Amino acid sequence: MLQADGVWFRHGRDRPWVLAGVDLAVGAGEVIGLCGPSGGGKSTLGRVLAGHLRPDRGRVTVDDAAPRPRRAAHPVQLVLQQPERAMDPRWTVRQVLAATGADDAAIAALDQRLVVPSRLDRFPHEISGGELQRVNLARALLARPRYLVADEISASLDAVTQARIWTLLLEHCREAAIGVLAISHDRPLLETVAGSVVDWTPSPVGETPA
Amino acid sequence: MTAVREVVAPTWFGDRRRRTLAWVGLSALVVLGVVVAGGPAADAAQTTSLTDRNLGPSAAHWFGTDRLGRDMLARTLAGLRLSLVVGVAAAVVSAGIALTLACLAAVFGGVVDRAVGWLVDLFLALPHLVLLILLAFALGGGTGAVVAAVALTHWPTLTRVLRGRAREVMSSDYVAISRQLGHGRGWIARRHLAGHLAGHFVVGTVLLFPHAILHEAALSFLGLGVDPGEPSIGILLAESMRYLTAGAWWLAVLPGLCLLVVVKLVDTIGSNARALLDPRSHHL
């Protein structure tokens, strides 16, 4: 169970609270959709769950323990909307994938629908958005996470590419019993891919922790 | 954008990038030529000939001679060589300091970052030349002291540039993801930071270099620089001052112009290298 327990977060002392007492739970192998308008703090929650940001109050637990990823991949991996920002522009796709600690054999053994072998030695700006997003997903899967946070991963893709990447994601996560939190503004999409959809309400302005 | 690639054979005609490259190469060649020519000129620069005192430019002495009958062309070349050597040493040491501080600030953040920022502001707030003079004085003069003084005063601007760039890299999504994959600070500095800073570092170092040369000349001119026996450009200019009123204009004008040309050439190399190093620069 990936669990957020009364999480509060703000980007600095004098800034408003972005997350105000958020509770959320994603079970192993479960797909939960988080639906809400953009700019409402959904992405911040994703980053807190994945350990990019530390909550100011409350806690995030993975299988009832606080994750301590010293020198090991975090059990919650994050796939972001813009894959080109999530990869060092100076690295080839192969280097990006190898940064997970995967060896050449593991990279070669990847699902070819995720990463086309002929693209391995290209730079991120040389391949299309859909392909790049699949590389992004492949990297997250190579880190062998227990949970995956997919933050608007198909927001800038066309419908065919969107359907393709979600089909792949769901297939791989089901196989490895990875729990998924799907974040999007697109309700029809979430209703299609997720077992249940949670509505996100942005935290009211001026709220403070008790 | 479709990822269709086709490599086109570049033509010399109308190819700005090639022209830039040729220009950089030519500049580098001239600067190198000065350094090489300065070596053999060192002897001639110190040879006095009292029969040829204070001659104007002529076929035998292109830049004229000084009060001791020494050939000014030889002295200028030897002086430029000395200036270039001091400039390179100072620029490299200075850039090294800048890189170290910027990386420390970016990798450790927090207190270290604030301390570096404070130090940069402090050094930028102090008047440059005064600091330079004090340092050169404190270090006891001589070539070594000049290198040290110039190196210790020129790092702040480059540090600021590198720190900004390093900060940008460290706050990017790809560094956040590398952290999440369990990689430590050292790994991120090596694998992400080094590549992104390399270009800025090289260009910054080259651009520091003209500054260093000019400040070396200034210090020597003021008598705090290299040993007065050595013919550095600053010393040539300082000596020439006394003879300007007597009409010996060539003593100051020609070495001064040479210094200007060399500084301009190095500056050209630096600013064009920036455009060439950026793999996706559109306009060059």
Next chain:
Amino acid sequence: MTALLEVRGLEVDFVQYERGLRRRTVHALTGMDLTVAAGEVVALVGASGAGKSLLAHAVLGLLPPNAVERGEVLLDGELLDAAGRRRHAGRGMTLLPQAVSFLDPVRPVGRQVRRSAELAGHPAPRRAAAEALARRGLGPEVLRRHPHELSGGMARRVLGAMATMSNPRVLLADEPTTGLPPADVRTTLGGFRAMADDGGAVVLITHELRAALDVADRVVICRDGRTVDVADPAGFSGDGAALAHPYTRALWQALPGNGFSVAEGV
């Protein structure tokens, strides 16, 4: 009905350098066709990276100097080169840009809107700016704010006010609804419909096929830098059997709610 804007076989290449002297050509657009008549809203639908925004920039003559373009662009039946089109940009033909980053981050919004009113030739730019914002439900306090102090929806409305200041005959709206809540999407698109009904021509660039169907007279599908199909919005219903082109049909069928199916071979 004559076309206000017509694009025929537009191709755009970019000449780029890789490290060192290796030069390469990136074929960004490989054949774009588009026709918009007065009173029409034409939706240009495709994935990001398919070249939609680039088409808008090319039509306005705003491409960077390393771009090479071929093909024809006609405005009001008159064949214009890039420089000629740039003269019309901002007057007869305007771009509603995609992102807040098109606003100057260090100048207050009011000054920027006023500037576009000035350029559009309004006699009293200050009043015109305030009125244009008021028509979009933004009070005078917005004039003093800086772009980073606006919410996404407010920034869109400011950009919209600036783009329509000169009452353009052709409006190219680049992803005007991305990230907006459904109610705002409807208002924005309704505004375009009204503009077209007043005799303007609107090119609605979007990747959200479903939203575009409500207002568009025609849907142009583009993919990998070329337009592949022009479809009638009425055809997008049921299982899409009325759609002739296989890619258009695949797009429709892949939508969540329409089966979310991945057709092979398209």
